[in-house]
Amino acid sequence: MDDSKQQSSYAIQDLLNNIDIVSVIKNYINLSKKGQNYWGLCPFHGDKNPSLSVNSNKKVFKCFVCGESGNAIKFVQKFKKINFYQAIKEIVEITNYKTSVIDKFLNSKINSNEIKMYDMNNQACFIYHRTLFNSSNADKLKYLLSRNLTQDLINEYKIGYAPNSSDKKYLFSILTNEDNIMGEDRDASLVWSPIQLVNNGLANLNDNNEYSDFFWNRIIIPIFDEHNNVIGFSGRALNNDEKIKYINTKTTEIFKKENVLFNFNNFDKSIYEEIFVVEGYMDVFAFRKMGIKNVVASMGTSFTSNQINLIKKYKNINSIIICFDNDEAGFKATIELAQKLYNHNIKVFVVAPYDKSYKDIDELLKSNDKNTVLEVINNQISFISYLCIKMLSDKSLTNKEIVLRTKKILDNVISYSYDELTLDNDLLLLSKFSSISVDALNQYIKKELNKNKKEVDSNIKNSNKYFSFPIEYNIPRLNIKTKPLKEILNEEKSFEVKEKDLFKIVAINTYIAELFIKNIYHSYFQSDIKLKQIFTELIYFAKILIDNSIDVNPENLLSIIKLKEDEFDKPLNELVDFIKSIIAYYNKYPINNKSIIYQGVSLILDLVMKIQQEIQKIVIRENCENVYDEYRNISNQYDKKIKELLSIKNNLQKG
Known part of the structure; x- marks a missing residue:
């Protein structure tokens, strides 16, 4: 973003x-x-x-x-x-x-070009929808009703029809008021120039400078963004023999299909913990007809990171249920999406394969009652269970083919869906399908995980410096014979929050990590002992990476933690979870490097100035010459730090 x-x-x-x-x-x-x-x-x-x-x-x-x-x-x-x-x-x-x-x-x-495009699309949507209900198009309405849509759904989704006019300028003539077709007194705000229609994907301009509608003789499905603005349309062919069944609005200033999820605007995301993902519009309508609202479809492409991040904006949504077409293409698409979702730390479930004579849920609903289809949809299984059924159910497989397919399934476990909570059940099912013992499956997993660990170890160890930084949990504070710094602080939660925000940046940016170590390495603001411990550990591992000329980022931090964890007398689970939460946070709010560095410098500056203030409080409280002498020396050091940080911040502001 x-x-x-x-x-x-x-x-x-x-x-x-x-x-x-x-x-x-x-x-x-x-x-x-x-x-x-x-x-x-x-x-x-x-x-x-x-x-x-x-x-x-x-x-x-x-x-x-x-x-x-x-x-x-x-x-x-x-x-x-x-x-x-x-x-x-x-x-x-x-x-x-x-x-x-x-x-x-x-x-x-309010007065931007995109607002005008929304308004134009709203008009087009109204015209298409109204046209569907013209008596001359009764057969088109009948066609939609035969596809399992109801009158209520047609109205709710504002589905319409682009007619097959002789000059292919039905919508064009209305929106441009060509030849005063809508009257000389037509409201100017409802009249658009031909080029505006072309730029908004509603009209074409050929080499002979002739205009025509982009959509004609197609059912029109409006596409809304998450804010309920009409941003484009999809036109479905009425003839199933048509080579191109669906055509979408071309990419415009407001419509980029890789950023949109169909139906995402049509339900309250805050009340659901899961979302169904289907392939097409008709599947969405089938789910809605059965009373299921929390369902979305991609725009005819494989899922993009932008679409996944759109879902991740809602923190309560923690799992996706995939229900793609019940064929080979749907199988491949399910694997691709599952792997992407796992990479974004989203749980994945899949609707179990059903009767192969039905391509998708839409077809299933045409031939079966609602309760039968709901039973199919509610039969949700783990991704590994889905792979077992799809890849190992064929009784004609040879032993060699079974072993090879089992290895592919295990590779998915290792790379994407490794979860100790579900692993036992997944391996039991995989053992049942493959006739390979659970012990043998576990051994393969451990062997591959160790191999991966050795590769990571090798990459890090081959850097140009040796790990020489000692492990220190109790990093010394200011060398003043008085109370610890934190006991002097007035429990100012704002600085604890600032410190937490800063550590999100420290974990992703080498420059900020180096700046932190140089300026604040000895002091922490957290009253939460566990969080302070996490920050201390994070800085320890960040310094190892810096000392070995390796970038500080979450992936490298996780690698070095795994490599060095045996040297610690306690698990580092809290630190690992904190780093993973940072990955999730910046997946949701992608990084602008310049603004991240500016924010990091600003936070370090705030905390350094606060430390200097607290040192001054110590002097006042203690009221003794030794402390004053110590403060004067340290204060001079902090004055220098603050000047340097202010200079960095000013340079960043200037660009």
Whole structure:
């Protein structure tokens, strides 16, 4: 995520955290308090008894009849039928919540080109959807209903139809008001130039400078971003013999399919711990028809890191259930996605293989009742169990083929899904399929893990210096005959938080690690003994890497810990978990190296200045000449450190 997008995300979250959702929604509907929640008539369906609940603490609304839910922005956006940024602007005006961050954010967005593109897409979405219900297109509506969609789902997803007009300019003519087709008095805000349509992927321009619709004679499925903005469309062919079944909007300023998950906007992510991942739109609709909301599909490509990070923004979501097509291509895609998810520290489950005569859940639902399909979906197994079933079920396999496939499964265990909690059950199943003993499988795993460890050891040991830095847990504090520094501090939690933030950077950046060791190596601010111990250990291993001209990063830290852990008289599990949490954090918030270094320098400067202040307090408290002399010498050292750090910070600010 680049800096501007991260700042936008912070601005939105800051607004949601600081406004009262009840006060916002009361501007549009009447609410009455009952118990801990507020209740009102839901404006999103024909509600006669108050079924919309608003929770002030959780800052969410939910209708217990139609299922609509979300935060204050989504409510205003849906109620007023305006785009995401216009909804934020309205909330700011209602609540008078104004900060420089939110003002800058709104000023950059409200009149931006992307807002115009959202508005254009909203118009196109409305036109396509309305066209589907024209009497002349009754056969197209009938086709959708035959595909297991319901009228409610068609309306909810705003599915439409791009007609096969003779000049292929149906949408183009309406949106540009060509030949005043929509009247001379057409509202100017609803009229767009031909080039705007081309840039937004709604029209084509050929070599003869002739315009035409991008979509024609296709069912149109609008694609929304996580903020409920229409960012593009997917057109499905009506004829199954068509070579290209789906075509998507081309890449535009607002639509990049590698950044989007279909249906991610359509459910409250904060209430689920797991998400189903399917291949296509029709599978999403099949899940929704069975009452399952927490389901997403990629945009016709293999999953990208951006799509995974989109999910990881929601910390409560800790596992993914893969339900790809029930064929060989789906099998390969499942392996690819599972491996990517494991690399992002996300738990993986897979819907067990089912009747091969059905390609996917959509087909299964056409021929079976809802409960039968739900049984299939609820039969979720581990990734290794899935591999066993898919790779070893064939009774015609030779012994050699079984051994080779078993090795491939074990390689997945070692590289991706090694989990001591599930390993025993996975190996029991693998032993059953392969007829290889559990002991033999375990031996292979241990052998490969040792081989991997030796390779890591070799890479580190081949560096140009020898590990000579001694292990020291009790690193000496300032050489002053008085109370320890931490006992003098006034339990200022802000500095403990700053120190924790700093150590996230120390673990990923060699320069900041070196700067920390040079300036603050002897002092820690944590009152939490366990956390202080983790930081002390982290600096020890970081210094080993630095002394051996090896970059300080989480991967190298984990490698050196594994190499040196036998030298310690206790496990280093807490340190390893802390480093893994840093990996997870920066997967979610990708690193901008310049801003990371600036933040690290700023934090070191703050902590160094605080240490100098505390040393001065010691002098005042002790009120003796020896302490004063010691302070004067140390203070001079800290003055020099502070000047150097300020100079570094100023240079970074200048770029």
